[in-house]
Amino acid sequence: KQEVTQIPAALSVPEGENLVLNCSFTDSAIYNLQWFRQDPGKGLTSLLLIQSSQREQTSGRLNASLDKSSGRSTLYIAASQPGDSATYLCAVEGNTPLVFGKGTRLSVIA
Amino acid sequence: NAGVTQTPKFQVLKTGQSMTLQCAQDMNHEYMSWYRQDPGMGLRLIHYSVGAGITDQGEVPNGYNVSRSTTEDFPLRLLSAAPSQTSVYFCASSSDPLRRTQETQYFGPGTRLLVL
Numbered sequence: 078k079q080e081v082t083q084i085p086a087a088l089s090v091p092e093g094e095n096l097v098l099n100c101s102f103t104d105s106a107i108y109n110l111q112w113f114r115q116d117p118g119k120g121l122t123s124l125l126l127i128q129s130s131q132r133e134q135t136s137g138r139l140n141a142s143l144d145k146s147s148g149r150s151t152l153y154i155a156a157s158q159p160g161d162s163a164t165y166l167c168a169v170e171g172n173t174p175l176v177f178g179k180g181t182r183l184s185v186i187a
Numbered sequence: 188n189a190g191v192t193q194t195p196k197f198q199v200l201k202t203g204q205s206m207t208l209q210c211a212q213d214m215n216h217e218y219m220s221w222y223r224q225d226p227g228m229g230l231r232l233i234h235y236s237v238g239a240g241i242t243d244q245g246e247v248p249n250g251y252n253v254s255r256s257t258t259e260d261f262p263l264r265l266l267s268a269a270p271s272q273t274s275v276y277f278c279a280s281s282s283d284p285l286r287r288t289q290e291t292q293y294f295g296p297g298t299r300l301l302v303l
Contacts, residue, residue: 123291
């Protein structure tokens with residue numbers, strides 16, 4: 078059974094700092110890995126999707142990497158802003174549909 | 188496009204009552220799914236569908252029924268609500284039923300359900 082773990086569970090940083098969120102998964106037989114953002118009381122917004130054949134994806138200040146063989150992914154956020162405050166969810170898709178981690182709650186302090 | 192819409196936004200039920208959570212998408216997506224989100228548990232898949240007339244169970248299907256008579260709609264039915272079904276329910280859709288491409292899933296805003 079696929080299990081996804083996200084570390085840390087919560088993170089508080091000052092504005093402008095670069096930060097890394099971590100995601101690990103137990104079954105490396107995946108089709109893709111996705112990072113989502115969830116604001117309080119809202120639905121999920123897709124940030125980045127990395128296919129299993131890819132090593133990384135970039136969107137603006139966000140960069141996600143994937144090491145499928147070791148079962149790890151990182152989400153790098155450059156020059157963090159208060160508007161980045163949200164919960165970030167990692168999810169993997171393989172023979173079973175999306176399996177989510179429990180998320181990292183990020184607070185960026187102005 | 189309205190994207191993925193869910194109704195109602197919030198519902199209170201008494202134990203034993205039944206109800207249907209509605210989900211609709213106007214993007215002609217083949218793949219649709221239902222998740223529940225609970226504190227400390229993350230999102231867990233309830234049921235999913237790869238096209239009209241085809242449904243399958245996810246991780247936590249007990250107590251829920253689904254059907255997919257049209258491409259646009261994927262309702263989730265609670266036959267006899269229990270307090271353990273208190274949760275936030277999210278519906279999602281994607282254009283790729285095999286989930287093998289770069290196409291991501293689009294999530295609805297959620298339905299908050301409280302079962303007393």
